[in-house]
Amino acid sequence: MSEKALHRFVQPVGVPGRRLLHHIPLRFVRKKVTGGGSRSVNQEIPLIPFIDFLLCIVLFLLASFSASGELPIDKSIKLPNAENVIDMTDAPMCAITGTQILVDGSPAGSTRVIEEANRLQRVEELFNILKNKRELWKQLNPGKDFPGVIVLQVDRKVQALVVKSVFQTAAFAGYPNVSFMVGRLGKN
Amino acid sequence: MAGIDTGGGHGGKRSTNHEIPLIPFIDFLLCLVAFLLVTAVWSQMARINADARVPGPPQNDEPKDPPKEKQLHVEMKGAEKFQLVWKEGNTVVNTIDLDRKQVPVGDQGDFRFPDLAKKISDEWNANGAHRAATDAKLDQAVLHTDNSTPFADVIAVIDAIYTPHRDLTWGGKTEKVAAFNVTFAVN
Secondary structure, X not given: OOHHHHHHHOOOOOOOOOOOOOOOOOHHHHHHHOOOOOOOOOOOOOHHHHHHHHHHHHHHHHHOOOOXXXXXXXXXXXXXXXXXXXXXXXXXXEEEOOOXXXXXXXXXXXXXXXXXXXXXXXXXXXXXXXXXXXXXXXXXXXXXXXXXXXXEEEOOOOEHHHHHHHHXXXXXXXXXXXXXXXXXXXXX | OOEEOOOOOOOOOOOOOEEOOHHHHHXXXXXXXXXXXXXXOOOOEEEEEEEEEOOOOOOOOOOOOOOOOEEEEEEEEXXXXXXXXXXXXXXXXXXXXXXXXXXXXXXXXXXXXXXXXXXXXXXXXXXXXXXXXOOOOOEEEEEEXXXXXXXHHHHHHHHHXXXXXXXXXXXXXEEEXXXXXXXXXXX
């Protein structure tokens, strides 16, 4: 069977493309009426550099991503600010609110007891928790020197007597290097 | 868009050219960027160091006659004054009284003691023992406070003590460090 005979059975689906005025047989007329070979108005968006840029941002954000979220600061604590500060370090956190002493979020004593006694004293609960933490660290890191660093988050209104008592307790428990957590104040 | 062209696909076979679906990929990346930006932590927290000076049990290897070094004792005398005392061991070398003028900073109730910071800087420039960049040891300052002093005042004074800075060469690199190491006197 010839190709011409089969033509009427072929589905009327053609190659997509321009149709309007393309059937004019004279080439120079067709060229004029269909746009005359001028620059196409279609533009290719440069997607590859855009994807490269996005990938760079994603990699940077993934590298700086912290699954544990922000540093755990007790909501009832209003920290003071300071100018001459250094970056935070990874160490046990001891929070002193108006009424409570917390170590990594767990209660470790009361500030009321110290205030009522009105004298410097060792906080036994805090001492035991810190001592246990130190011994656990030594078991996990045998042969290494214990850094003895603790970070205190202290509310700005807490009396120095409470801070001194916690400070002394921490030092007795093997944490003589104390850092106070503060907000970063811009230098004038 | 983007595609992989292997040049095949002739002879009635299925074409081996493929179009990579870039639009969903870009959508995914944009979602990822938005999520990571929202969950990013821009922390403004920092720390300020202090050693503890507490009485401890006597140690066997403790030197009998430790070298006496000058130390700057900063005493918060009531609500009116500071007293700066240079001591060598238990010997008082020099005493300076200073009015306690606090200057408010920011809108969160913070304040500074610029006069104290300036005086401590001047004192360190005049009497500091460890000023060479190659000297790894820092001068020692000891802070004494009343029991009733609010913690914000303690931090403002420690901040003032950390104001003077000096060069320190460590491992071939020189960087600026605080001139004093602060000890918080507990007794």
